[in-house]
Structures are given as C-alpha cells and as structure tokens.
Amino acid sequence: MADMSMRHVECWLPHLQRFEPSHPLRALLGRADRMGEGAKGYLGGLAAYFDCGHGLPAAALTRDHLAGDAAQAAAWLSADPAWVQPDLSGARLLACGQLPLSMDEARSLAEPLKPIFAEADMSLEVSAPDRWHLRLPSSDTLPDFAAPEQALGEDLYEHLPHGLHARRWRALFNDAQVVLHQHPVNAERRLRGLPPINSVWFWGGGALPSNVTATLEGVIGEDLLLLALARRAGIAMQHRSAPSIATVEAGWLVDLQDQSADDVARQWLPSLQALCSRKQVMLAFASGERWLHRPWHRLRLWRRNAP
Template identity: 65%
Template sequence: METTARHVECWLPDLQRFDPAHPLCALLREGDRVTNGAQGYLGGLSAYFHYDGELPAAALIREHLAGDAADACWLNADPAWIQPDMSGARLLACGHLPLGMEEAQALVEPLQAVFAEQGMALHVSTPQRWQLRVPADMFMPHFDAPEQALGEDLYDHLPQGPDGRRWRVLLNEVQVLLHQHPLNAQRRERGLPPVNSLWFWGGGVLPSHIDTALRGVIGEDLLLLALAHRAGIPAQRRTVSTADAAQAGWLLDLQDQSADAIAGEWWPCLQALSKRVPMLLSFASGERCLHRPWHRWRFWRGRA
C-alpha cells in the first residue's frame, strides 16, 4: 500500500450509490482494490486526523470560525428539525436547514436565558452551526453525532440515566420555546421545515495538537477544514479549479456530493486527475481502490 504522500485521496459517498453505468466505475474496473478503510463521516475524519479521546468537534469548529475556543469546554447545539410520529419523534435534519443569520439570531434569543440558568452560553457561529460554552466542572455525557441519529427515533439517541436527565430536561425546555416561536409559524407558511429542536454533539476541549499524514485538504465541510487548520496543513475551498490542481498527499472531499453531481460537475476533473497522478478512491462505506495513471491502458478489463 502506498503512503498518502504518493497519491491524491478522493473521499466519496457510499459505493452502493454508484450504478455500474456511472463513469466513476471505469476507474474502479481499471484500478486495484486495496484494504478497506474507515466507514462513515466521523470514521473517515478519525482516519485522516489523529487526536486523543473523542473528536471535540464543537471546540474545533468554534476555533476555526471565531478563534475564541481557548481552553473552554464546548458542545455543538446545532439547529434541528424533528418530526413526531406514532412511536415518538424522528430527527429529519440537522445543520442543513435553510436558515439565515437573522433568523438564527431570532431563534436563539429566547433560548439564552434557559442556558444561562445552567451556566452556559449559546453562540451562533454560522446560521447552521451553534455552540454552547459549557462550564468546565459540568458533567457532559456522550452525545451521538447527527449522522448516527438521522431518520431514527430521537429518544434512542439521547443520554440516558440520572446523568443524562439534566440534558433531557434542558432539551425539552428548548423544544417548547422553539415550538412557540413565531418564526417557526412563518417558516411553515413559507413551506420551510421548522427549527424545532437542537442537537447536542461533539463536546470537548480544543486539542493541543492534531496529527495527520495529509499535506492538504480540498473541501467544504467545516469540521474537515477546522481539523486541517488545527493540524497546520493548508485547506482550500472546493471548486473545479482547486480540484483540478490537487497534488499527491492532498485529500479531495466529495463524500457529501450525490452520484449525479459526481458524474456531471466533478467527473471531468476526476478523469483528468486519474491521467496525471495516482488516486486512492475511498468510499464512505469503506471500500478503497488505488488507480494509477497507467491503469487506463488496462483495456482488457471489461465492464463488471
């Protein structure tokens, strides 16, 4: 297996999203399968970046966006949409709701007093990314990340037991206030999903250092960019031109893109890269394939 420095790594969605006719499958037929890698969004980030303990996503994002994480304890409290059903309530969206900064600030205003009573402060870093500054001596249980809970019953992913009760009660108060907020009534009238809950996750303190074998990253994901910043490697926003210029040792993040978007917007770039530099195609479902420029001459490999 080659080291990261010898290829561009392309992080892609689950392999099963690509049908056999997808142009990307031509590279899979030409390349060599290698040992499976990490699965999922958080699993992938943990494979690319190394740190002690659980990923302190909130502190990393806050430092990247505002530069004031310092040595405080932070917890993501991202705006979320939950939908009640016959058996409970399901998390349908988190961190990807259509929401402007003025709307976010308006929604947060009545919540501040609730958090202040607990010694916490709620900060809006972006309309989609909110963080709680938590007292250092406050017990913080494990919270599941959004990707672990999307589409599932909300209560299966809340902290349980006496230690989690404080947070369940707090979340219930927040949900009542958001349900009553006039802005959510306006959003429903406009055909937009309400922001009727928060999702707590990614708690912790900013790590003193983060290690990585990557030389740089190209992507749009805030946590990926924050990790790169903390690890001291360059990070570029994802455009066709930055992807075209990717060099060995860099990670190109496309795992949030649809198969159709990859076949359309990104395929010319990927095809050109495959002729110029070795590429490791890493799928979020774990499969990996190493493609070298000369592999395109493997014309004897027919369609699967």
C-alpha cells in the same frame, strides 16, 4: 492512519451504495485495484486523517474556526439547529445543520433558548446560522452524544444520551423543543415552504485540543470541521473547484463525501478523470471501500465496472 509518505491523492467519496451500477464513476473502479477496508462514516473518516489526542471534539474545533475563542472555555458542545418530524412511533431527526437559515433567523430562534441554558450555567452562542455552540464550564459531566450522521432518519429518542448525567440533557433537549415549536420564525418558514427549526442536536463535546496532527499535506473541500482540523494541524487548504481537483498533488485530500452521486457525476467526474490520468488516486468511500487507481489503469479497457 495513512502513512505521511503516501504518494497518492486521497479522494473521499459518499457511501458506495449511493452510486448506481450504471454510474460513470464505477468505470474508474472497474479498472482500479481493490484495497483493504478503510475508515467508515464522517467522523471515522476525519479521525483517520487527523489525530487530536483524545477523540474528536467537533464543537470546540468548529467554534475556534468560526470565532477564534474556543480556548477561553473549559469545553464546548454543539447545539445545532435541527428539524424533527413526529411519526406514529415517536419522532425522527430529518436534518441537523445545513438547513436554509439566515443569521437573523438563527439569532431570533436562539434568543428564547438562552435563558434555559443560562440556568444550567451554559452560554448559547450562534457561531453561524447552522452552527450553534454551548460554552460549558466543565467537561467532566458530559455523557456520550450521538453525531448527526448516526441519528439522521432514525427514531431520535434511541440516540439521546443515556447514563448517569443523561437526564439533565434530555430535559434541556425537551425544553428547547417546547420553546421552538411555536416560535414566530417557524410560522414564517412554513408559509415559505421551508422546514421548521424545532429542535437542537447536542453532539461533538469536549475541549479544544492543544495539538492536532495530520496524515495529509493539504485538503480541498468546504466541510467546516475538515477545514477546522486542517487549520489546527497547520496544513494547506483550498476551496473545492474543478481546476483545484484536476491539478491537486499527491498527499492531499479531495473531499467529496458531502456531495450526492448525481453531483459527483455532473460536476466533479471530469476533474477526477483528469486527475486519475496523471496521479495515483485512492478512491475512498465513506462506507469503507477503497480502490487505488494508477494512471496506466486507463488502459485496462477489458475490465468491467466494479460491483
């Protein structure tokens, strides 16, 4: 974890490989100092900024952020709406959450799933259109579930749970797919050229942590789990905007890891450049690479772009 006394702004960016050699952000990297490797991945990055004691129970944290009742259940598990595409070798997880979906559609899709989970002594809650949660009676029998970032684009059956208690969850996963496959909402979505909601993805299980600590003073971002952690840790939060990024102070995190490289260049780079001209900024990529840019580094005109 980073030192609470850090005197730089932390800017969390997408994987470095997504930035072409000609991307304008690389000019900042070329003038900055390369640092040691940092955390990798979405959950790994969040775990580097926040400590929940044991793991990172994403479902309980996001449920509490959205509904404020996570402490009323022994444990929670995300069962987020997903899009699965069959192929010759099996099926791939193409999207999980972050799908264009209204609350009415979400409730209609979830309604026939509720009896399936009720038979297993669970309650399916539609907390937001793209955030569904299972209220669990106990956390003792939860297997390891792969986070969406681990499974996206890959053969989903390679990422389904294994082990002693996995069979039950695989059966629930398959039952949910059967119910959603012919749901009328998906027929309507196909007519509108939208991807179907033909599966759910289980991940992020656990109980609401009693205490969350942060290595940060505040966060700028829109990611639900990041905001849930920040609120639980009692630190400041701001919505992401060009002015908030350009004027952020040391000790804060600017979250851009959910943006595309094009969006970074088009929408956020001028604010980042303004920030780098007045503050020390750690440019931390989701793939682990890090560069520290100090204000006087703008004078290193002889340096080329970073590799």
